[in-house]
Amino acid sequence: MSESRDDLLSRILGFAARDGLADRSLREIAAGAGTSHRMLLYHFSSREGLLAAVVGAMEERQRAAMTALAETAGTPGELMTGVWRAVSSPEARPFVRLFFEVFALAARGAAPGPPGLTTSWLADAEKAGERLGVETDPAMLRLGVAVSRGLLIDLLAGEDPGEVDAAHDLFVRLAGQAPPPAAEQGR
Numbered sequence: 571m572s573e574s575r576d577d578l579l580s581r582i583l584g585f586a587a588r589d590g591l592a593d594r595s596l597r598e599i600a601a602g603a604g605t606s607h608r609m610l611l612y613h614f615s616s617r618e619g620l621l622a623a624v625v626g627a628m629e630e631r632q633r634a635a636m637t638a639l640a641e642t643a644g645t646p647g648e649l650m651t652g653v654w655r656a657v658s659s660p661e662a663r664p665f666v667r668l669f670f671e672v673f674a675l676a677a678r679g680a681a682p683g684p685p686g687l688t689t690s691w692l693a694d695a696e697k698a699g700e701r702l703g704v705e706t707d708p709a710m711l712r713l714g715v716a717v718s719r720g721l722l723i724d725l726l727a728g729e730d731p732g733e734v735d736a737a738h739d740l741f742v743r744l745a746g747q748a749p750p751p752a753a754e755q756g757r
Contacts, residue, residue: 575613578605579627586624590664592671596620618675625672626684628665632657633694640698647742649698654718654738658725666722691715710748717741 676683699706
């Protein structure tokens, strides 16, 4: 009887949240998820393919959380702060580490990365802006993703979380003072 890929991925995400995946062998991941390494290979082709699938699933969950936050946030700054709190939380750290590991493998050409690692965030952030009733600037959205990822690296490197949060808060304030997109300036 074959296990569903989605069910298996869900169990792997639970294992990853508890124990991390970055330094685990395929057999250790399989044991932690209650399956065999052959099932992992069947569904994901390789350890790298599995890691890319896990990162893709976690990124999808985080973007869904951003979309949900957009329903209750009163301002873009509240949304940005809420998303930052979610992605920088201690509970998210195993996935953040894994994100950068998979990103490094993909950048070296050693493994496939999840498709649309940045473009998917940009598209969902644009939709979140629409929900808030604000026109978004694609360059500012991309800058927000880049700033957040850079600050996440600081957290992983052991920098003081209070100082990293303060830097993000500053970015939110500066983004709120940015001039409107070029398309709006001529109106």
